Amino acid sequence: MADTTAATDRTSDGQPALKRVMGPGLLLLFIVGDVLGTGIYALTGQVAAQVGGVVWLPFLVAFLVALVTAFSYLELVTKYPQAAGAALYTHKAFGIHFVTFLVAFAVMSSGITSASTAARAFSANFVSVTGLGLGEGIGITLVGLAFMTLVALVNLRGVGESVKANVVLTCVELTGLLIVIGVGVWALGGGGGDFSRVTEFDTGERSVVGGVIAATGLAFFAMVGFEDSVNMAEECKEPRRIFPKVLLAGLAATGLIYVLVSISAIALVPAEQLSQGDTPLLQVVEAGAPGFPLGLFGVITMFAVANSALINMLMASRLVYGLSRERVLPALLGRVHHRRRTPTTAILFTTALAFGLITFVGAVPALGGTTALLLLIVFTVVNVAVLVLRRDRVDADHFRTPTVLPVVGALACAFLATPWAGRPVEQYRIAGVLLAIGVVLWSVTVLVNRRTGAQVPRFDPAHLTGEGPTGPHN
Numbered sequence: 001m002a003d004t005t006a007a008t009d010r011t012s013d014g015q016p017a018l019k020r021v022m023g024p025g026l027l028l029l030f031i032v033g034d035v036l037g038t039g040i041y042a043l044t045g046q047v048a049a050q051v052g053g054v055v056w057l058p059f060l061v062a063f064l065v066a067l068v069t070a071f072s073y074l075e076l077v078t079k080y081p082q083a084a085g086a087a088l089y090t091h092k093a094f095g096i097h098f099v100t101f102l103v104a105f106a107v108m109s110s111g112i113t114s115a116s117t118a119a120r121a122f123s124a125n126f127v128s129v130t131g132l133g134l135g136e137g138i139g140i141t142l143v144g145l146a147f148m149t150l151v152a153l154v155n156l157r158g159v160g161e162s163v164k165a166n167v168v169l170t171c172v173e174l175t176g177l178l179i180v181i182g183v184g185v186w187a188l189g190g191g192g193g194d195f196s197r198v199t200e201f202d203t204g205e206r207s208v209v210g211g212v213i214a215a216t217g218l219a220f221f222a223m224v225g226f227e228d229s230v231n232m233a234e235e236c237k238e239p240r241r242i243f244p245k246v247l248l249a250g251l252a253a254t255g256l257i258y259v260l261v262s263i264s265a266i267a268l269v270p271a272e273q274l275s276q277g278d279t280p281l282l283q284v285v286e287a288g289a290p291g292f293p294l295g296l297f298g299v300i301t302m303f304a305v306a307n308s309a310l311i312n313m314l315m316a317s318r319l320v321y322g323l324s325r326e327r328v329l330p331a332l333l334g335r336v337h338h339r340r341r342t343p344t345t346a347i348l349f350t351t352a353l354a355f356g357l358i359t360f361v362g363a364v365p366a367l368g369g370t371t372a373l374l375l376l377i378v379f380t381v382v383n384v385a386v387l388v389l390r391r392d393r394v395d396a397d398h399f400r401t402p403t404v405l406p407v408v409g410a411l412a413c414a415f416l417a418t419p420w421a422g423r424p425v426e427q428y429r430i431a432g433v434l435l436a437i438g439v440v441l442w443s444v445t446v447l448v449n450r451r452t453g454a455q456v457p458r459f460d461p462a463h464l465t466g467e468g469p470t471g472p473h474n
Helices: 022-037 036-050 056-079 084-096 097-130 138-157 165-190 195-199 209-224 225-237 240-267 280-289 294-325 344-360 362-391 402-416 425-453
Strands: none
Touching: 022 165, 022 225, 022 362, 036 056, 036 097, 036 209, 036 240, 036 280, 036 294, 036 362, 056 209, 056 225, 056 362, 056 402, 084 097, 084 165, 084 225, 084 362, 097 138, 097 280, 097 294, 097 344, 097 362, 097 425, 138 294, 138 344, 165 240, 165 280, 165 294, 195 225, 195 240, 195 344, 209 240, 209 344, 209 362, 209 402, 225 362, 344 425, 362 402, 362 425
8 A cells, every 4th residue: 555645845935755664663762752851850858858758759740730731732733743742723813923933932941941851860870979078069060060061062063863873872762761670679679678658648748639739749740751752753654543642652651650650669768768868779779789780871861861951952942043033032032053954052052041040040859840840831822723724624534532521621832831739839849930931032022123124924833943054854
């Protein structure tokens, strides 16, 4: 049977179409690899600090919220199998360019806060593995800045994240988590640890429900990443057919892994000890298998979070470049290196923002929580967009989620993004500063365009991804 997706090699505006190379297996590995990473490696201890021994419960609740939202993404990606994700859906649903810009900039900002979280986690593991004794202050910050500088240099050089490379990286990240699960099973089977801790609640001054909700808002950071898969729609074979089962299978696999990892962690290390420092899983391996080469596990952890940082900074710089190219951010941010063909100023801009976060915020919970906050707002908009776009008919069969799910998803995501969910004020300040920077730049661009009389094309979010100056990096 002929592959109809290959019938044309150009888009409607004459640009080269992306090559459809991803089948179900590669798409599954992409989704699993995108979700796995910094969240579970860095935040398990902080989640335990919120709820005690039932550290697995917030991860389970976060998985359920993500799953409901995933159904909304499934309807939209099979209805509009194009790259650009949330910005495209927002634009189609509401048609307000400024709102579309805010959603796109929020996604970009979430990439920077996520990468900054990874930088902090990398620093902590680097110090632990090397035994440099840099402490928790300026030393950790300097290592984080050096790491982010390295990420920027790699980004500037023009590294293309291929699907085959993603397979290797996913296997390494998965290996680290399977080691934690294996160590837990081995230790508990040999009479070590205390499995009874997995049912103990310790929410401090909060009620049990309040503690679980607050911890879920933080644990949600570990479940994000699945939404990036919609940016691969134009590079998938038969996306309308394969996306539903593959996305749900990928989320189910990562959700199960996270629950098993958190159970192993709390059974081997008490919550009060697990919440100390930024290397919780390293503590777990040390407690359950003292003879295991901790340096090796530390390197695996650094590799996992480094991969998260690189992918997120690539995404963020690419979005800034796309927004500049669409004339909604200053043209300066759209400059491309003539030889490397990388968006130089966009990379420097996003790296500068990351430097600021690492230097003046630093703490993993604040950065990870801000990432979750930004994406919860985006997910709320996407869940509403599904309902609005029901009036838009397309001439193709597509997945249709039960109406109750986007309603529940919108309400759950909106609630988890509010202060009533126990979210610290600091996260709103960080998110507010990042979005304010975007609004200022947008305003300046609009004024400059008006004063110079520039012919500004209509903002089309479909142009934010695809064949950019460095090629696909999703």
